[in-house]
Amino acid sequence: MRLLLIGGGGREHALAWKLAQSPQVETIYAAPGNPGIALLDKCECIDLPLQELEKLADYAEANCIDLTVVGPEASLVEGIADVFKARGLALFGPSKAAAELEGSKAFSKQLMEKYGIPTAFFKVCEDIETAKAYIKEKGAPIVVKADGLAAGKGVVVAMTEAEAFAAVDDMMGDLKFGGAGARVVLEEFMEGEEASLLAFTDGDTIVSMIAAQDHKRINDNDEGPNTGGMGTYAPAPVMTDILRLKAVEKVLKPTIAAMKAEGRPYQGCLYAGLMINGDDIKVVEFNCRFGDPETQVIMPLLDGDLAEIMLCCATGTLAQADIGWYDKAAVCVVMASGGYPGSYKQGLPISGLEETAAREDVVVFHAGTKCADGQIVTAGGRVLGVTAVGKNIREAKDKAYEAAGKISFADAHYRKDIAWRALKK
Known part of the structure; x- marks a missing residue:
């Protein structure tokens, strides 16, 4: 192939x-x-x-x-x-029609409402006055989401009404995210722990992957601004086998069936961001592709031929695919540029990559790098995803941090507490 x-x-x-x-x-x-x-x-x-x-x-x-x-x-x-x-x-x-599940938060929420797929209460707002009136009615905390694609930055968890008003002004008034924020979705603030459950599907058959958990905030203890993801691990203990089966039956299968009923058959990878509170599961968001950095810990645990699985999805034959998962764990530590998610320098030489590449059960995935004069240098906010596999989360974490410690570039920053929730459990 x-x-x-x-x-x-x-x-x-x-x-x-x-x-x-x-x-x-x-x-x-x-x-x-x-x-x-x-x-x-x-x-x-x-x-x-x-x-x-x-x-x-x-x-x-x-x-x-x-x-x-x-x-x-x-x-x-x-x-x-x-x-x-x-x-x-x-x-x-x-x-294109099926990808609207991620391309429009409003479409996604309305689909879930129509087909009884569990999610938070919400309101789609076309103008600033309606949005602010709804915020006053519901109070805070409340979540403000740009309707369209905003590179993962179009979500504000507002803990006060003033923060929610400011987010609406930014998105709808100042068009901070361009046309993506011309319409907003206001959503209930959900308590619980979030996990990512991805699945392969050909539009009929659906096979869930191993659950992962991301760390969005820039600093340890989940402090500081949100980022595209500072690290992740799998499997996520919060998603027990029973809850995963529940998510498949209550979320993934009904969503694929709903999309087919709407004349938008969905094929590829379906990503469900789920809020878990005890035995309760609600959808935070859907994405129409693999997550980043979730993919970095899911792929090392996949026991199967990914090319064959993807071709089966594309040709409607997923039921014939052989898909399994290794009884191991993976942890990914993201090394970011100093200053990210704000402004940061680029073109900084990276050392230690060759030594790390020789380590068993460790893979360094490049996220924001380029070659300059024969040297690999930084070229983005999230630069590298140092990923390790172990017999359990603790072993994988130790390997990942040992490897990350061998890599360096000026002003490099990474969290030191990836997978803390799993280890706490």
Whole structure:
């Protein structure tokens, strides 16, 4: 098989790493890829215009690509799957209509309400006056969400009415997130512990993955501003086997059935962010693709041929796929640039990568790096995802931190308490 992989972050590096292990895979062309992907066997990084979907399909046709795997949500929401399908090209990922599950918070919430899928109470607001009136009615804490894609930054958990008003002004008045915030969703603040449950689906069959838990805030003890994710681990103890089965039956299966009933059959990876409070499960959000950095701990635990699984999803034959999970644990520690998620320097040389690459059960996934004069340097806020596998969470955590300690670049910052919830349990 010849694969085209769209994207160039830590998620895509983790997918490429797993895909390259398939005996069926001959070559993976990553657009644009990153220096970590470039070092993998079978992988080649290429420069393609990612916004020009027809040109991507042209490349797939001209290079006899057997399967295209899409990492970023923006490409899916813009309809890359539809363009490829019209050409008879296999692609792992939902159609434009199905990707609206992530592309519009309003659509997602209204779908859940219609089909009885458990979620928080909410109101879709088209103007500032309506939004502020609802905030006054419900009070705080309350969650303010930009309706469209905002690179993971369009959510404000407002602990006071003043914070909620300010968030509405930022999103709807100042258009902080462009058109994504022209409409907002106001949502109940949910108590509990959040976990991520991803699943493979071909539109009919659905197979859940191992549950993971992310750490969003920049500093230890869950302090400081929200980020794209400072680390993660799997399996997440909060998602017991019983709760995972409940989530499959009450959330994942009904959602796939609802999308099919709406004429938007969903194929690819369905990501459910779930709030768990005792035995109660509610949906926080859906994403139409693999999570980042959840993918970095899920892929090392997958006992199966990822290329074959993805092709089965794309061709409606997932029931035939062989999918299992290793009885181990994985922890990912994200090394970020100093100043992230605010302003930060780029182009800083990174040392220790070769030594770390030689370690058993450790993989360093590149998230924000580039090559400059033969040296790998920083090129983003989240730079590396240092991931380790162990027989349990504690062993995996110790390995990950030992490896992270061998890597350095100026002003590097990473949390020292990843997986604290799991260890507390």
